[in-house]
Amino acid sequence: MRRALALVAAALFALGLAAGCGDDNDVVAKPAPVEPTREATGHYCGMILVDHSGPKAQVHLPDQPHPVWFSSVRDAIAFTMLPEEPRNIAAMYVNDMGTAQWDAPEPGTWIDAEGAWYVIGSARMGGMGVPEAVPFAAREAAEQFVAAHGGRIVALADVPEGYIFAYAEEPDGADPAGHGEHQ
Numbered sequence: 001m002r003r004a005l006a007l008v009a010a011a012l013f014a015l016g017l018a019a020g021c022g023d024d025n026d027v028v029a030k031p032a033p034v035e036p037t038r039e040a041t042g043h044y045c046g047m048i049l050v051d052h053s054g055p056k057a058q059v060h061l062p063d064q065p066h067p068v069w070f071s072s073v074r075d076a077i078a079f080t081m082l083p084e085e086p087r088n089i090a091a092m093y094v095n096d097m098g099t100a101q102w103d104a105p106e107p108g109t110w111i112d113a114e115g116a117w118y119v120i121g122s123a124r125m126g127g128m129g130v131p132e133a134v135p136f137a138a139r140e141a142a143e144q145f146v147a148a149h150g151g152r153i154v155a156l157a158d159v160p161e162g163y164i165f166a167y168a169e170e171p172d173g174a175d176p177a178g179h180g181e182h183q
Contacts, residue, residue, distance in 0.1 A: 031060040033093040033110035034067060042071035043079065045128060052127030053103045055095040055135055057113065062090045072126035073133045076113070077156070078164050097134050098141030111135065113156055117142040120163050122151030131166075133159055 036056065040049040049056055049069050057076030058067035070076040073094050079085050080092070092113040100109035102124070116135040119142050126132030134151075136142040142153045154160075 030091050031067075033058060033091075035107045036069060040069045042075065042128075043068050044075050045071055047071060050104070054105075054125070054127040054132055055097050055100070056105060056127065057092065057094045058110070059089055060091040060093075061086055062088055067093075072128050072130070073113075073118070073135055074126055074130065074164055075128070077133055077159055081161055081164060094135040096137040096141075097145070098136045098138055111137045116156060117153050118156060118159055119145050119149070119151040119153055120159060122146070122149040124149050131163075133164070 036049045036058075038048060038050060041047060042049055042052075049071050052071045055073045057070040057073045059070070059076055059079060060067050068079070070079065076092060076094070080089065093110040094113045094116055095105040095109045096111045096116070097105075100106060113135065116137060117139050119134040119136070121131065122134060122145065124132060124134060124145075126134075134142075134145060136145065139153065145151070146153060
Protein backbone atom coordinates (compact mmCIF):
# COMPACT_ATOMS: atom_id res chain seq x y z
CA MET A 1 0.00 0.00 0.00
CA ARG A 2 2.82 2.40 0.85
CA ARG A 3 4.51 1.61 -2.44
CA ALA A 4 1.27 2.41 -4.36
CA LEU A 5 0.89 5.71 -2.49
CA ALA A 6 4.53 6.54 -3.17
CA LEU A 7 4.04 5.86 -6.88
CA VAL A 8 0.92 8.03 -6.98
CA ALA A 9 2.74 10.82 -5.14
CA ALA A 10 5.70 10.56 -7.52
CA ALA A 11 3.38 10.67 -10.53
CA LEU A 12 1.57 13.74 -9.19
CA PHE A 13 4.90 15.43 -8.48
CA ALA A 14 6.12 14.68 -12.01
CA LEU A 15 2.90 16.07 -13.47
CA GLY A 16 3.31 19.20 -11.38
CA LEU A 17 6.86 19.67 -12.63
CA ALA A 18 5.79 19.08 -16.23
CA ALA A 19 2.99 21.60 -15.91
CA GLY A 20 5.41 24.20 -14.61
CA CYS A 21 8.15 23.63 -17.17
CA GLY A 22 6.79 25.83 -19.94
CA ASP A 23 6.63 29.56 -20.37
CA ASP A 24 3.75 31.41 -18.82
CA ASN A 25 2.96 32.29 -22.44
CA ASP A 26 2.26 28.63 -23.24
CA VAL A 27 -1.10 28.86 -21.51
CA VAL A 28 -3.38 31.36 -23.18
CA ALA A 29 -6.67 32.18 -21.53
CA LYS A 30 -9.66 32.26 -23.85
CA PRO A 31 -10.57 35.90 -24.38
CA ALA A 32 -14.04 37.02 -23.37
CA PRO A 33 -16.44 38.46 -25.96
CA VAL A 34 -16.50 42.23 -26.29
CA GLU A 35 -19.27 44.56 -27.37
CA PRO A 36 -18.91 46.37 -30.70
CA THR A 37 -18.63 50.14 -30.81
CA ARG A 38 -19.28 52.46 -33.76
CA GLU A 39 -15.63 51.92 -34.69
CA ALA A 40 -16.14 48.16 -35.22
CA THR A 41 -16.22 47.40 -38.94
CA GLY A 42 -16.90 44.17 -40.79
CA HIS A 43 -13.72 42.39 -41.83
CA TYR A 44 -14.83 41.76 -45.40
CA CYS A 45 -17.34 44.54 -46.03
CA GLY A 46 -15.64 47.40 -44.15
CA MET A 47 -19.02 48.68 -43.02
CA ILE A 48 -19.97 49.77 -39.50
CA LEU A 49 -21.10 46.63 -37.68
CA VAL A 50 -23.84 48.16 -35.53
CA ASP A 51 -25.57 49.60 -38.60
CA HIS A 52 -26.56 46.11 -39.80
CA SER A 53 -29.37 43.88 -38.56
CA GLY A 54 -29.09 40.18 -37.85
CA PRO A 55 -26.51 38.17 -35.95
CA LYS A 56 -22.89 39.26 -35.83
CA ALA A 57 -19.64 37.48 -35.04
CA GLN A 58 -16.27 38.23 -33.55
CA VAL A 59 -13.09 36.22 -33.91
CA HIS A 60 -10.23 36.65 -31.46
CA LEU A 61 -6.67 36.00 -32.61
CA PRO A 62 -3.95 35.63 -29.96
CA ASP A 63 -1.66 38.17 -31.62
CA GLN A 64 -4.27 40.93 -31.98
CA PRO A 65 -5.60 43.18 -29.20
CA HIS A 66 -9.06 43.59 -30.78
CA PRO A 67 -11.40 41.03 -32.32
CA VAL A 68 -11.93 40.65 -36.03
CA TRP A 69 -15.55 41.73 -36.56
CA PHE A 70 -18.10 40.28 -38.98
CA SER A 71 -21.43 41.84 -39.92
CA SER A 72 -22.77 38.35 -40.58
CA VAL A 73 -22.12 34.97 -38.99
CA ARG A 74 -21.79 33.50 -42.46
CA ASP A 75 -18.76 35.72 -43.11
CA ALA A 76 -17.13 34.59 -39.85
CA ILE A 77 -17.62 30.95 -40.80
CA ALA A 78 -16.09 31.70 -44.21
CA PHE A 79 -13.11 33.24 -42.38
CA THR A 80 -12.52 29.91 -40.62
CA MET A 81 -12.68 28.01 -43.92
CA LEU A 82 -10.52 30.17 -46.16
CA PRO A 83 -6.93 28.94 -46.46
CA GLU A 84 -5.49 32.47 -46.59
CA GLU A 85 -6.96 33.45 -43.20
CA PRO A 86 -5.22 32.78 -39.87
CA ARG A 87 -5.66 29.36 -38.27
CA ASN A 88 -4.72 30.44 -34.73
CA ILE A 89 -8.21 31.40 -33.60
CA ALA A 90 -8.33 31.82 -29.82
CA ALA A 91 -12.13 32.28 -29.65
CA MET A 92 -15.13 32.91 -31.86
CA TYR A 93 -18.40 34.35 -30.57
CA VAL A 94 -21.79 34.83 -32.24
CA ASN A 95 -25.04 36.45 -31.13
CA ASP A 96 -27.58 34.07 -29.60
CA MET A 97 -30.63 34.87 -31.70
CA GLY A 98 -32.80 33.07 -29.19
CA THR A 99 -32.26 36.03 -26.85
CA ALA A 100 -31.12 38.85 -29.16
CA GLN A 101 -33.30 41.21 -31.19
CA TRP A 102 -32.88 40.72 -34.95
CA ASP A 103 -32.74 44.42 -35.81
CA ALA A 104 -30.01 45.22 -33.29
CA PRO A 105 -28.56 42.39 -31.18
CA GLU A 106 -28.11 43.87 -27.75
CA PRO A 107 -25.08 43.63 -25.44
CA GLY A 108 -24.65 40.42 -23.51
CA THR A 109 -26.03 38.08 -26.19
CA TRP A 110 -22.67 36.60 -27.23
CA ILE A 111 -22.19 32.83 -27.09
CA ASP A 112 -19.29 30.55 -28.01
CA ALA A 113 -19.63 29.69 -31.70
CA GLU A 114 -18.45 26.12 -31.15
CA GLY A 115 -21.39 25.22 -28.92
CA ALA A 116 -24.10 27.00 -30.90
CA TRP A 117 -26.79 25.50 -33.13
CA TYR A 118 -27.11 27.12 -36.57
CA VAL A 119 -30.19 27.43 -38.76
CA ILE A 120 -29.23 27.49 -42.43
CA GLY A 121 -31.49 27.91 -45.43
CA SER A 122 -34.12 30.00 -43.66
CA ALA A 123 -36.11 32.87 -45.15
CA ARG A 124 -34.33 35.41 -42.90
CA MET A 125 -31.50 37.33 -44.53
CA GLY A 126 -28.42 38.38 -42.63
CA GLY A 127 -27.01 41.85 -42.13
CA MET A 128 -25.54 41.97 -45.62
CA GLY A 129 -28.77 40.91 -47.32
CA VAL A 130 -27.70 37.33 -48.04
CA PRO A 131 -28.73 34.00 -46.52
CA GLU A 132 -27.41 33.66 -42.99
CA ALA A 133 -26.27 30.93 -40.61
CA VAL A 134 -28.45 31.96 -37.66
CA PRO A 135 -26.94 30.93 -34.29
CA PHE A 136 -28.77 29.78 -31.15
CA ALA A 137 -27.55 28.66 -27.74
CA ALA A 138 -30.55 26.34 -27.26
CA ARG A 139 -31.67 23.82 -29.84
CA GLU A 140 -35.29 24.46 -28.81
CA ALA A 141 -34.97 28.12 -29.83
CA ALA A 142 -33.48 27.03 -33.17
CA GLU A 143 -36.43 24.66 -33.67
CA GLN A 144 -38.89 27.52 -33.02
CA PHE A 145 -37.03 29.67 -35.54
CA VAL A 146 -37.22 26.87 -38.14
CA ALA A 147 -40.97 26.55 -37.52
CA ALA A 148 -41.39 30.28 -38.22
CA HIS A 149 -38.81 30.85 -40.99
CA GLY A 150 -37.85 27.46 -42.42
CA GLY A 151 -34.39 26.03 -42.77
CA ARG A 152 -32.56 23.25 -40.98
CA ILE A 153 -30.45 22.99 -37.84
CA VAL A 154 -26.76 22.05 -37.88
CA ALA A 155 -23.74 22.27 -35.60
CA LEU A 156 -20.88 24.58 -36.60
CA ALA A 157 -18.77 21.68 -37.89
CA ASP A 158 -21.69 20.59 -40.10
CA VAL A 159 -22.33 23.93 -41.85
CA PRO A 160 -21.67 23.02 -45.50
CA GLU A 161 -18.92 24.92 -47.24
CA GLY A 162 -21.19 25.16 -50.29
CA TYR A 163 -23.80 27.00 -48.22
CA ILE A 164 -21.22 29.49 -46.95
CA PHE A 165 -19.74 30.28 -50.36
CA ALA A 166 -22.80 29.85 -52.61
CA TYR A 167 -23.90 33.49 -52.66
CA ALA A 168 -20.42 34.69 -53.63
CA GLU A 169 -20.98 33.22 -57.09
CA GLU A 170 -24.34 34.92 -57.67
CA PRO A 171 -24.10 38.55 -58.86
CA ASP A 172 -27.30 39.62 -57.11
CA GLY A 173 -26.44 37.85 -53.85
CA ALA A 174 -29.19 35.26 -54.35
CA ASP A 175 -28.74 31.83 -52.88
CA PRO A 176 -28.52 29.49 -55.88
CA ALA A 177 -30.15 26.74 -53.78
CA GLY A 178 -33.29 28.88 -53.65
CA HIS A 179 -33.33 29.28 -49.88
CA GLY A 180 -34.84 32.41 -48.45
CA GLU A 181 -35.73 35.65 -50.07
CA HIS A 182 -34.40 39.15 -49.66
CA GLN A 183 -36.20 41.32 -47.12
